[in-house]
Amino acid sequence: MQRFDGDLTRQEGLPEASIERAIELLRTGRLHRYQTGEHESEAAALEREFAAWQGSPYCIACTSGGYALFLSLLAFGLEPGEPVLTNAYTLAPVPGSIAHAGGRAVLVECDDDTVIDLADLERKITQSGARVLMLSHMRGHLVDMGLLQDLLDAHGVALIEDCAHTMGASWNGTRSGNFGLAACFSTQTYKHINSGEGGLLITRDKTLAARATVASGSYMLYERHGSGPQAEDFADAKFEMPNCSGRLDELRAAILRPQLADLDAQVMRWGERYRALEAVLRRGNALRLRERPPQEQFVGSSLQFRVPRASAAQCETLVSVARARGVELKWFGAPQPHGYTSRHSSWRYVDSQSLPATERVLSTLFDIRIPLTISAADCELIGEIILASVSEATS
Numbered sequence: 001m002q003r004f005d006g007d008l009t010r011q012e013g014l015p016e017a018s019i020e021r022a023i024e025l026l027r028t029g030r031l032h033r034y035q036t037g038e039h040e041s042e043a044a045a046l047e048r049e050f051a052a053w054q055g056s057p058y059c060i061a062c063t064s065g066g067y068a069l070f071l072s073l074l075a076f077g078l079e080p081g082e083p084v085l086t087n088a089y090t091l092a093p094v095p096g097s098i099a100h101a102g103g104r105a106v107l108v109e110c111d112d113d114t115v116i117d118l119a120d121l122e123r124k125i126t127q128s129g130a131r132v133l134m135l136s137h138m139r140g141h142l143v144d145m146g147l148l149q150d151l152l153d154a155h156g157v158a159l160i161e162d163c164a165h166t167m168g169a170s171w172n173g174t175r176s177g178n179f180g181l182a183a184c185f186s187t188q189t190y191k192h193i194n195s196g197e198g199g200l201l202i203t204r205d206k207t208l209a210a211r212a213t214v215a216s217g218s219y220m221l222y223e224r225h226g227s228g229p230q231a232e233d234f235a236d237a238k239f240e241m242p243n244c245s246g247r248l249d250e251l252r253a254a255i256l257r258p259q260l261a262d263l264d265a266q267v268m269r270w271g272e273r274y275r276a277l278e279a280v281l282r283r284g285n286a287l288r289l290r291e292r293p294p295q296e297q298f299v300g301s302s303l304q305f306r307v308p309r310a311s312a313a314q315c316e317t318l319v320s321v322a323r324a325r326g327v328e329l330k331w332f333g334a335p336q337p338h339g340y341t342s343r344h345s346s347w348r349y350v351d352s353q354s355l356p357a358t359e360r361v362l363s364t365l366f367d368i369r370i371p372l373t374i375s376a377a378d379c380e381l382i383g384e385i386i387l388a389s390v391s392e393a394t395s
């Protein structure tokens with residue numbers, strides 16, 4: 001029987017440039033972004049470079065992707081108890097950030113391709129009167145962004161994008177993250193650039209940028225922030241925004257900058273691996289993979305498939321048969337939250353909501369990570385193992 005002996009949770013080491021810069025910084029002890037005197041801080045340089053790479057005017061670096069989501073809602077001016085639309089199919093940092101910002105998550109169904117269901121979104125915009133959608137591009141899948149924008153514009157709803165899985169992706173040539181008022185990225189180890197933990201908030205709105213900067217812990221040092229709005233744009237923010245320190249430190253900013261420079265090349269490498277795995281899985285009649293829309297340029301750092309006719313018991317068998325052959329699959333239909341799978345019913349801080357379409361899709365949805373430490377040939381082997389495991393589990 002074929003077996004995969006690699007490790008789907010192992011990341012590549014960091015570039016030498018990151019390591020050298022980290023050691024230099026440790027020798028100086030200058031790890032706080034506002035402490036660097038006349039030099040541009042690493043954090044400010046990262047913000048400037050990431051904003052330029054994205055093509056967005058402002059970037060605020062912070063301690064995690066989830067913190068960036070929370071910060072964006074705070075800076076948006078969310079009122080206590082205000083509704084926030086978001087995907088029912090997402091991971092816990094998203095509803096978590098809404099809860100921490102004092103909002104009330106209104107969960108929107110996904111369609112068979114796992115992207116947000118625009119008909120359900122329109123219904124819930126009308127029912128809830130929400131001013132904002134926090135849209136998770138879950139597992140790197142983009143909904144038709146043109147149709148989405150038309151819908152949000154028609155109802156005057158602001159968009160905050162959760163780009164934890166779409167750093168480097170685009171729709172019709174526009175980078176994911178540039179469609180709305182603000183967007184949030186994660187630099188946690190399992191995302192597309194790795195500082196262990198970290199977050200990046202981007203926005204076109206200078207007031208939101210100023211409010212987020214002060215809230216994230218600039219104190220009155222915002223003029224030393226480096227890459228932010230003009231001093232006069234902080235006139236109200238400096239008095240209005242409660243501090244909740246979540247600044248990015250110099251060490252993490254320093255190790256991220258060389259990785260950002262490599263990101264486009266890494267996206268190509270993910271694409272090769274994704275396509276190799278996808279080509280094998282498409283041979284399986286029992287599996288359903290999304291046809292990736294031609295407008296979508298995605299980052300293939302993970303792959304999802306459904307086995308629509310499988311029972312819950314067969315899904316459980318599939319996970320264990322694949323695991324015995326060295327392939328760790330995540331099943332989003334598991335009754336108990338496990339690993340990074342998370343279902344709305346396990347978020348007890350969110351009002352209980354009826355989401356039959358999402359539950360049906362998640363009940364047979366599987367996910368596999370594609371780290372860059374594995375090769376395209378490994379991906380073919382993994383694909384063969386998945387096909388054999390599906391046959392065995394469903395026969």
Ligand SMILES: *Cc1c(COP(=O)(O)O)cnc(C)c1O
Nearest residue numbers: 064065066067091093164186188
């Ligand atoms: C990872 C992730 C985040 C942010 O996570 P942090 O661990 O807080 O950086 C947000 N949304 C999704 C969908 C994620 O997977």
